Amino acid sequence: MDPLTVEDMERALVMGCQVPGCTHENHDTLYLDQRCHPKAGVSARYTKGSGKVVIECFRCKKPVFEFLVASSNQQN
Numbered sequence: 001m002d003p004l005t006v007e008d009m010e011r012a013l014v015m016g017c018q019v020p021g022c023t024h025e026n027h028d029t030l031y032l033d034q035r036c037h038p039k040a041g042v043s044a045r046y047t048k049g050s051g052k053v054v055i056e057c058f059r060c061k062k063p064v065f066e067f068l069v070a071s072s073n074q075q076n
């Protein structure tokens with residue numbers, strides 16, 4: 001898994017939001033909401049050393065979206 005790129009997000013955008021019922025015809029913003037509990041909200045967490053941000057359902061903790069962040073250390 002590589003760190004997320006602009007191209008990755010643009011691809012995800014074309015596929016549409018995860019919001020139930022969103023036809024994705026009237027907006028160009030990707031909403032990373034969960035399908036399981038749409039009104040529950042999400043939490044985003046980063047665990048030390050993981051290099052990964054996980055956005056999960058606030059209610060059932062099911063992962064909604066996750067991405068790696070790039071290191072500024074060039075030797076990595």
Ligand SMILES: [Zn+2]
Nearest residue numbers: 016017022024
């Ligand atoms: Zn949409």
Ligand SMILES: [Zn+2]
Nearest residue numbers: 036037057060
């Ligand atoms: Zn849920």
